[in-house]
Amino acid sequence: MIGIRLFNRDIGKGGVGLESFAEIINHPARNLIGDLNTEVAEIMEMSDRYTMFFNVLSELPDPGAAPLIEHYKQELTYKRQFLIYILELKSDV
Amino acid sequence: MKGLIGNKSSIPKDQVYPKFDSLSQIYSQLLEEKNLAILRRDLFKVLLDYKETMTNSLSDVLIRESKALYADKASKLRVVEEHIAANTESQLVGENIIRLMPNSTPDFMHIPLDFLGFCLVNIVEHGLLMPGKPNLGVFKYNEKYCVFADQDSIEKFVAEPNKYLEEVVEKCRQMPELIHLLKM
Numbered sequence: 001m002i003g004i005r006l007f008n009r010d011i012g013k014g015g016v017g018l019e020s021f022a023e024i025i026n027h028p029a030r031n032l033i034g035d036l037n038t039e040v041a042e043i044m045e046m047s048d049r050y051t052m053f054f055n056v057l058s059e060l061p062d063p064g065a066a067p068l069i070e071h072y073k074q075e076l077t078y079k080r081q082f083l084i085y086i087l088e089l090k091s092d093v
Numbered sequence: 094m095k096g097l098i099g100n101k102s103s104i105p106k107d108q109v110y111p112k113f114d115s116l117s118q119i120y121s122q123l124l125e126e127k128n129l130a131i132l133r134r135d136l137f138k139v140l141l142d143y144k145e146t147m148t149n150s151l152s153d154v155l156i157r158e159s160k161a162l163y164a165d166k167a168s169k170l171r172v173v174e175e176h177i178a179a180n181t182e183s184q185l186v187g188e189n190i191i192r193l194m195p196n197s198t199p200d201f202m203h204i205p206l207d208f209l210g211f212c213l214v215n216i217v218e219h220g221l222l223m224p225g226k227p228n229l230g231v232f233k234y235n236e237k238y239c240v241f242a243d244q245d246s247i248e249k250f251v252a253e254p255n256k257y258l259e260e261v262v263e264k265c266r267q268m269p270e271l272i273h274l275l276k277m
Binding site for chain 2: 001002003004006007010011019021024025027028029030032035036039046049050051052053054055056059060061063064068071072073075076077078079080081082084085086089092093
């Protein structure tokens, strides 16, 4: 039924209310993969900074007080958590 | 289809109906895909709201100092780790613990790592998510495949594997955000 209506729409004799193929293909959500890739790159770079910090923590002259370091850990966990959700969404896309 | 139908007033059903049917299926699939994409974009927007609450307290000075120290340390460690990866065979390293090495394990790159590839010892002892290094080996114990950030962590795990596997569960109770992250 939809096939006949699409054909009629294409020849200008009906199919009112049906979206065209062009409208469906060029919808705004089409750029989602690009946006997700940008987020992944940004968060990975942020996480890497924290990972580097913890890798050399004992060698830093003044890494900060213990509560602050604990806070850095939580910030890293939050970033990892966010990254996992973004990557899961990306794998669906 | 335009060529098939043209200006004809009637066409045999068996010629046009399969084509209308294919067209309909393609259209419906595209529409479904578009609707899914819109849902995913909405979900992405929700996630971005959470990003707004993300803080970055690590100062530029600390980032710069860490980078400089790490660059030197990482290049030395890389040489050692590559040597270990190339020259160590898979072997039993503790009670029921098998150290799987890249050069002697088929499909090494496809081993499904537990705890999302983060170092189990760092999680348990410091609540810290540090990436494990498969070059140092993947440690199989009780159907768990674990990786570690350094040699010290490996030695701690090999000495008391049950302690770490039990305590990681406790750690997840204290830090529920780890449950999904570590695929517990």
